[in-house]
Amino acid sequence: MTEQELRDPKRKPSHEGVLRAMTKIAAILPPTPLLPLEVDGTTIWCKAEMLQPIGAFKIRGAWNRLTDLTDEERARGVVAVSSGNHAQGIAWAAQRLGITATIIMPENAPKAKIEATRGYGAEVVLYQRPGQDRDAIAAELIARTGATLVHPFGDPWVMEGQGTLGLEAEAQLKARGVEGPLHIIACCGGGGLSGGLALACPDATLSIAEPQGWDDMIRSIAAGEILSVEDQAFPTPCDALQTPRTFPINFDVLRDRVHSSAVVTPADISAAMRVTFEKLHLVVEPGGAAALAAVLSGKIDPVATPVVTLSGGNVDWESYRQMVGGTA
Structure with a gap:
């Protein structure tokens, strides 16, 4: 695509757009760590996006x-x-x-x-x-x-920018001598991150995790059409993943790319937050722990070389204390 085409607001997001975004982002932000975590004998690679300057991949x-x-x-x-x-x-x-x-x-x-x-x-x-x-x-x-x-997920630039997480992870694994196809497990709200990762890493297996009651993307993919959240008053600790419905720009990318998916409960989220603290010594917010929660709970089975998004760490202290203590 030409530079003019990549600046067209009506365009579709693309792999070329992710590559262009990577050039811009690499010039101002260092890569976030990709940390190994052993889960039942399998090494899971965790992308620590809570260490971004704003505490999240956004x-x-x-x-x-x-x-x-x-x-x-x-x-x-x-x-x-x-x-x-x-x-x-x-x-x-x-x-x-x-x-x-x-x-x-x-x-x-x-x-x-x-x-x-x-x-x-x-x-x-x-x-x-x-x-x-x-x-x-x-x-x-x-x-x-x-x-x-500037929409949080229904925007081609935003989706391509989020996809740079995948390009970084690929480069970090290659630098460690880890070869083979990726299995990316991502948290999902509106589909900005997961859609961007699908574009960035077209050969990767992609799985998504959504919180209980807010699994509209999973239901939409199963139905073959965009569905809304059934109850927008449904309580969830995952404030970052409370999107009422996805947009066509995201759905069109993800509908044929999602290999597996999982709906995670508050208990699953709490367990993932504790493991992140105890094993990686990092603070992850509830929505940012959804992908790891899906793996730890056994709802998504890691294949190939698993990369899990720890997508953010912005959480109030009292909420964090309750979640990691299992009292939320």
Whole structure:
């Protein structure tokens, strides 16, 4: 694809787009560690994205999108919707690029995420979840200001940026002398990360994990059409994975690429958070532990060379204490 084609907002995301995003992201962010973890005699390679500057992988897609805005678009600012990690990624990138950012966030998002987003200089507009439509709020704001929407998953730049995680993992394994096809196990909300990984690593086996009650992507793939979450008031500790439904841009990439999937429970998540703390000495948030939870619970069987996404570590202390203590 040409440079002009890769800048077209109506284009489909592509492997070429992921390669281009990797060049931009490698220039500003060092690779996150890829850490080995033994699980029942199998080495699982864990991509520690909680060690990104904002504590989550979302910085990848945010930087890729904002750096491709025109001067005119930068002057009008950006609007995003997010429960917190995409919010911080957008705010971080916008601050460095001198762009005004407004983020629509749920009132019940972790306080740590709301405060961090404001700390990067973004304006935060809170809404009720469930009850209010964040996309409608964003659309009204965009109509009034002319700002550019940077969606957390339904955007080709964002998806390609997230896919750079897969390119990094491949290079890190090769540097260690680990060969063979990959089996990528990823947490999934709207499909930005898993879709990006599917594009980045076309020969890899791909599995996804979603939290109980919020398994709309798994149900959509099984049905062959996009389905919404059945009960948007269903309680889950995985705030980062509470997406009401995927977008066609994500579904079109994933519908024929997902090899296996798992719905993980709060108990599965708690166990994965404890293992991450005890074995890797890292803090992972509930949504960021979903992929590892699927492996540890036996719901996804690792094959080939397994790479698991530990996608974020932004969690309030009290919530973390309750989850790792099994009292949530």
